[in-house]
Amino acid sequence: MPPHLKHALPKAFWVAGLALVFLLLYAPILSAVLFSFSADRFPSLSMSGFSTKWYAQVLTDRAMLEALSNSLTVAGITALIATALGFAAAYADYRFRFFGQKAVLALALLPPTVPLVILGLAMLAFFSRIGIAGTLAAVVAAHVVIAAPFAMAVCRLRLAQLDETLETAAQNLGALPHSALARIVLPHTLPAILAAFLITFAVSFDEYVISWFTGGLNQTIPVAVLTTLQGQVDPTIHVIGTLSFSVTLTLVLIALAVVLRQSGGAMSKEETS
Amino acid sequence: MTSSAFPARTSGRRFHFLFNRAWQALWVLPLPAWLLLFFAVPLGLLVAISFWSVVNYRLTPDATLSAWRYVLGLDFLWASFWRSYGLSMASAVAISLLAFPASYAMAFVAAPRQRLILLGLAIAPFFTSYLVRIYSWQVFLTEGGVISSVIQAFGGKGESLLNTYFALFLGHATLALPVVLIMQTIALANVDRTGISAAANLGARPGAILFRIILPAARPGLTLGLLFAFLLSYAEFVSASYLGGGTFQTLPILVTDLVRAGQQWPRAAVVSLLMIASLLITAFVTVLWAYREKG
Amino acid sequence: MTNTHLKLAGLAKSYGTFIAVEEFSLDIAQGEFIAIMGPSGCGKTTSLRMLAGLETADRGEITLAGNRIDQLPVWERETPMVWQSLALFPFMTVRENVEFGLKMRGVAGPERRRRADDWLERLGITTYADRNVARLSGGQRQRVALARSLVLEPKVLLLDEPLSALDAHMAIKMQGELKKLQRELGITFVYVTHSHSEAFSLADRVVIMNAGRVEQIGSPQDIFLRPRSKFVAQFVGGISLLEGKVSGSEGSKRFLDTRDGKVRLSHSSGLAEGAAADLAVRADRISVTVEPGWGENEIACTLVSEEFAGAVVNLHLATASGHSLVAQLQQRDLEQLDASIGARVYASWHSDDGFLLESAQQSEPGPKVRAA
Incomplete structure (x- = not known):
C-alpha cells in the first residue's frame, strides 16, 4: 500500500490473519518435532518425559533404513532427470519459436493438475503392461512426470530475467551455439538449476500416492508412513516426520532463498524504485 | 518454416539449416517425449481400460460399455x-x-x-x-x-x-x-x-x-x-x-x-x-x- | 559507387503475411558511414539483423569484400554489432566482455589480454577493466560495447540505435566520439537510428526507409534539401507541400495550378501538362509579410499559431483552401512582423526554392500487409 494511504481494516486485522495461517501451517510440524522426543507412547500435552528412544527405534529398524535408501535413490535420480528435462524445456521455450510451442507448454503444466490417485492408477496399469511395475525405475519414471514441471517453471522464471539479446550478442562475436549457451545462459541460470534440483528432490522424496501404487514392495519413506498411519498410533511417525521435515525444509528453504533472491527485484520493484 | 519462397541454396546453407534444426530439437523434444511416454500414454491406456472387461479377476482387452453402464447407474x-x-x-x-x-x-x-x-x-x-x-x-x-x-x-x-x-x-x-x-x-x-x-x-x-x-x-x-x-x-x-x-x-x-x-x-x-x-x-x-x- | 565493399542486393523478409522488408539494395564503399533511418516498423532493424545473420533473408544476397556472407551462420559473419540494449554480459568484468570475441576465435590468453587492454585504453576505460559491467555509467557501458566489437578489428561494424540508452547530453558527446573513431579506423559503419540529428550529423550517406522499402538514399544535404518523395519530405520535416496540376509555361518557367492559385516553378522535371504534382518549399525559404506584393509566388494565408523554437520561430499558416504551410523566421524578423494570431498574412518564396516531388503516389507510413 502506498505509504500515504490507509488500509480498509486496521493493520492488526491483516497481521492477525497472517499469524493464524502460519499457526495452521507450522503447528503440525512443530507438534511432530515435540512429540518425537516424548517418552510416552500416546502423544498428549501432559508429557511424562523427554526421550530419544523412538529415534533409536527408527534408526535401527531395517525396513525403515531400506525405505530411506529407496527414497534417497529415487529422489536423487528423479531430481537429476527432472532438472535436466525441465531446464531443456525452459531453455527451448525461452530461446526458440517452434511449431506446437503452446501445446508443449500446456502438456508440461498438465501433470500437477491431474489427481495423483488417477496418475498412480494409470501408471500402474501402464507399467504392468510393459513389465516394470513394482520397480524403483517405475517410481522414478512417474516422479519425473510430476517433478519436471516444477523444474521447468523455476528455470523459465530465471531465464525470463536474461536479456534475450545476450546470447545472440555472443554469437555475433563468434560464439558457436553450444558455447554461447555454456558461457552466457548457464552461468545465469545456475542458481535456478540448483533450486530446481532441490525442489524436485523434495517433491519426489515426499510423494506417496504414486510410489504406493507403482513401487510394489519397494517402500519409500512416505509409503512406510502411510502404511503405519493405517495401523495403530505409532510414535515413530513423529520421528520420521521430524527427520523428513529437516531434510525437505532445508532443501526447500535453500532453494527458495536462491529463487527469491533472484526474483526479488521483480517482486518488489514498485516499492524500491 | 519461415518462408515458402526459399530459392535453391548452396549446401552450406542446407547444412546450416539442418544443424539449427538438430540443435533446436535437442532442447525442445526431451520433456514432451518423456511426458508423452509416461503421462499421455498411461492416461490414454486408462481411457482404453474403461472399455475393457474383467474375466475371472483378470483384466481383459475388450470393447464394452459395461463398466460405464455399471458405474453411471x-x-x-x-x-x-x-x-x-x-x-x-x-x-x-x-x-x-x-x-x-x-x-x-x-x-x-x-x-x-x-x-x-x-x-x-x-x-x-x-x-x-x-x-x-x-x-x-x-x-x-x-x-x-x-x-x-x-x-x-x-x-x-x-x-x-x-x-x-x-x-x-x-x-x-x-x-x-x-x-x-x-x-x-x-x-x-x-x-x-x-x-x-x-x-x-x-x-x-x-x-x-x-x-x-x-x-x-x-x-x-x-x-x-x-x-x-x-x-x-x-x-x-x-x-x-x-x-x-x-x-x-x-x-x-x-x-x-x-x-x-x-x-x-x-x-x-x-x-x-x-x-x-x-x-x-x-x-x-x-x-x-x-x-x-x-x- | 565504384569501390563497393559491402553489397546488399534485393534483400526481402516477411513474417507470415507481414512484410518487414520488401526490397532492400545498397552498395556501401569501404570506410563509409551509412545511417539507415525511418519510422518504427519500417524494416531498418530487420535489414541490419539480416546483415548480421540474426534473421534469414527470404531472398537476396549479401557480399562482403566480394564474398557471399548471407549463407554464413551468425558466428562466422565477422560483422560485430553494438546493440540497442548494449547486451553486455552481466556476470563478466569489463575486460572479460572485451576479450569474449577473441576467446571465441581461439586467441591465446596473453595475446587476448594485450589486445583487449589496448582497446580499453583507446576508449579510456582502463580504470574499469576489472569492474562488473553492471556498476558502470551509461557512457562507460557504451564504450565497453564498442571496445567489445572493435577489438575484433572488423571490416564492418553494425550499430543498432546505440545511443538510445543514453541521456541527451551524453548521446551528443558519444556522437562526436563515434564519428572520430570511425574516421580514424576507416571501418565501414552501418548505423540504424530513428534520430534525425544522429543520422544527419554522423553519416556520409543516409538511407530513408518506409514500410519495408527504401525511399531515398543520399548525402544528408541531399535528403535535407531535396527530399524525393512526399514521405521523405514529411519525415525530414520543416517542409510545406502544395498539391496542384502542371499548367502552362512562360519562358523557361512553368506553372503549377493549386487550389490557392498559380505558382511558378523553375524545375519542372519534365512533367507533362496537366500532371498532378506536389510542390515542396522549405520553411526557411518562405517569407511572411502583412502586405501583399513582396514575392514572386505569393499566397494569402491566416496565421494559425506561432511555435517558439529557440533562435527561430515557426509560423503555422493556413491557406484559404486548407493547405497548411510552415515558415521559419528569425526572432528579430518576427518582432518586425506586425501580425497576431488569426491575422491575414502573405507567404511568398522564390521560384528556385520550390521543387516538385518525384511522384504524387501515395506512400503512407506504416506497415504494409501482403494479401494472404
Whole structure:
C-alpha cells in the first residue's frame, strides 16, 4: 500500500490473519518435532518425559533404513532427470519459436493438475503392461512426470530475467551455439538449476500416492508412513516426520532463498524504485 | 518454416539449416517425449481400460460399455461425486477466505524484503511430509488429544473432533494453503500502486479502494488460487480417510477401493475419467471467468 | 559507387503475411558511414539483423569484400554489432566482455589480454577493466560495447540505435566520439537510428526507409534539401507541400495550378501538362509579410499559431483552401512582423526554392500487409 494511504481494516486485522495461517501451517510440524522426543507412547500435552528412544527405534529398524535408501535413490535420480528435462524445456521455450510451442507448454503444466490417485492408477496399469511395475525405475519414471514441471517453471522464471539479446550478442562475436549457451545462459541460470534440483528432490522424496501404487514392495519413506498411519498410533511417525521435515525444509528453504533472491527485484520493484 | 519462397541454396546453407534444426530439437523434444511416454500414454491406456472387461479377476482387452453402464447407474457413485465436489468447493472457498488476510498482509503490510521471507516460509510446507502433518492433526483432534485437552481445561466436554467436516477441512487447508497464499500474494503485490494512489486522489476511501480497485485487479490470481485449492482438495484422499474417518466417501477413495478390493480396473478407470472431466470443466469455466474482460 | 565493399542486393523478409522488408539494395564503399533511418516498423532493424545473420533473408544476397556472407551462420559473419540494449554480459568484468570475441576465435590468453587492454585504453576505460559491467555509467557501458566489437578489428561494424540508452547530453558527446573513431579506423559503419540529428550529423550517406522499402538514399544535404518523395519530405520535416496540376509555361518557367492559385516553378522535371504534382518549399525559404506584393509566388494565408523554437520561430499558416504551410523566421524578423494570431498574412518564396516531388503516389507510413 502506498505509504500515504490507509488500509480498509486496521493493520492488526491483516497481521492477525497472517499469524493464524502460519499457526495452521507450522503447528503440525512443530507438534511432530515435540512429540518425537516424548517418552510416552500416546502423544498428549501432559508429557511424562523427554526421550530419544523412538529415534533409536527408527534408526535401527531395517525396513525403515531400506525405505530411506529407496527414497534417497529415487529422489536423487528423479531430481537429476527432472532438472535436466525441465531446464531443456525452459531453455527451448525461452530461446526458440517452434511449431506446437503452446501445446508443449500446456502438456508440461498438465501433470500437477491431474489427481495423483488417477496418475498412480494409470501408471500402474501402464507399467504392468510393459513389465516394470513394482520397480524403483517405475517410481522414478512417474516422479519425473510430476517433478519436471516444477523444474521447468523455476528455470523459465530465471531465464525470463536474461536479456534475450545476450546470447545472440555472443554469437555475433563468434560464439558457436553450444558455447554461447555454456558461457552466457548457464552461468545465469545456475542458481535456478540448483533450486530446481532441490525442489524436485523434495517433491519426489515426499510423494506417496504414486510410489504406493507403482513401487510394489519397494517402500519409500512416505509409503512406510502411510502404511503405519493405517495401523495403530505409532510414535515413530513423529520421528520420521521430524527427520523428513529437516531434510525437505532445508532443501526447500535453500532453494527458495536462491529463487527469491533472484526474483526479488521483480517482486518488489514498485516499492524500491 | 519461415518462408515458402526459399530459392535453391548452396549446401552450406542446407547444412546450416539442418544443424539449427538438430540443435533446436535437442532442447525442445526431451520433456514432451518423456511426458508423452509416461503421462499421455498411461492416461490414454486408462481411457482404453474403461472399455475393457474383467474375466475371472483378470483384466481383459475388450470393447464394452459395461463398466460405464455399471458405474453411471450407481446411486452411491453420484452421491459421492456430489459430496466430493461440494466438500472440495466448500473447502476451496473457505481456504481462500482464510488465506486472504494473510496474503493481504504479505502484499501490502510487509516490506518487500519481509514479504520474500514470508512467502518462502509459506510455500516450504507444501513440499514437506504431508502425511506426517496429517498424522499430527490426528493427534490434535482426537479424543484426549491436544485440542480436546485444552477444551477440557476450560471446562468443555472435549470430544473428538475427528470424523467431522472441520477435520476434513483442516486436511484440505494443510495441503492447499501454501499454494493459495502464493497465488493470492503475487496477485495482490502486482496490483498497480499508481492505480491505487490515483483512486485515492479521485476520492476513493480505503474500503472502496479494496473492493473496487484491488480486488478486481487481483481477480485472475485470486480465482486461480481458488481453483488450485479446489483441484488439490478434490484429489486429496488421505485426510478424507484419516481425518474424515470414512464419514466422507469421496471419489479418490472409491477409486482405490475399486482397484484394491476386486480388481475392478475398468470401473476405477471410469470413475477416474469422470473426475478428470469434472476437473477440466471446472478449470475451464474458472479460467474463463478469471480472465474475462469487461466490455 | 565504384569501390563497393559491402553489397546488399534485393534483400526481402516477411513474417507470415507481414512484410518487414520488401526490397532492400545498397552498395556501401569501404570506410563509409551509412545511417539507415525511418519510422518504427519500417524494416531498418530487420535489414541490419539480416546483415548480421540474426534473421534469414527470404531472398537476396549479401557480399562482403566480394564474398557471399548471407549463407554464413551468425558466428562466422565477422560483422560485430553494438546493440540497442548494449547486451553486455552481466556476470563478466569489463575486460572479460572485451576479450569474449577473441576467446571465441581461439586467441591465446596473453595475446587476448594485450589486445583487449589496448582497446580499453583507446576508449579510456582502463580504470574499469576489472569492474562488473553492471556498476558502470551509461557512457562507460557504451564504450565497453564498442571496445567489445572493435577489438575484433572488423571490416564492418553494425550499430543498432546505440545511443538510445543514453541521456541527451551524453548521446551528443558519444556522437562526436563515434564519428572520430570511425574516421580514424576507416571501418565501414552501418548505423540504424530513428534520430534525425544522429543520422544527419554522423553519416556520409543516409538511407530513408518506409514500410519495408527504401525511399531515398543520399548525402544528408541531399535528403535535407531535396527530399524525393512526399514521405521523405514529411519525415525530414520543416517542409510545406502544395498539391496542384502542371499548367502552362512562360519562358523557361512553368506553372503549377493549386487550389490557392498559380505558382511558378523553375524545375519542372519534365512533367507533362496537366500532371498532378506536389510542390515542396522549405520553411526557411518562405517569407511572411502583412502586405501583399513582396514575392514572386505569393499566397494569402491566416496565421494559425506561432511555435517558439529557440533562435527561430515557426509560423503555422493556413491557406484559404486548407493547405497548411510552415515558415521559419528569425526572432528579430518576427518582432518586425506586425501580425497576431488569426491575422491575414502573405507567404511568398522564390521560384528556385520550390521543387516538385518525384511522384504524387501515395506512400503512407506504416506497415504494409501482403494479401494472404
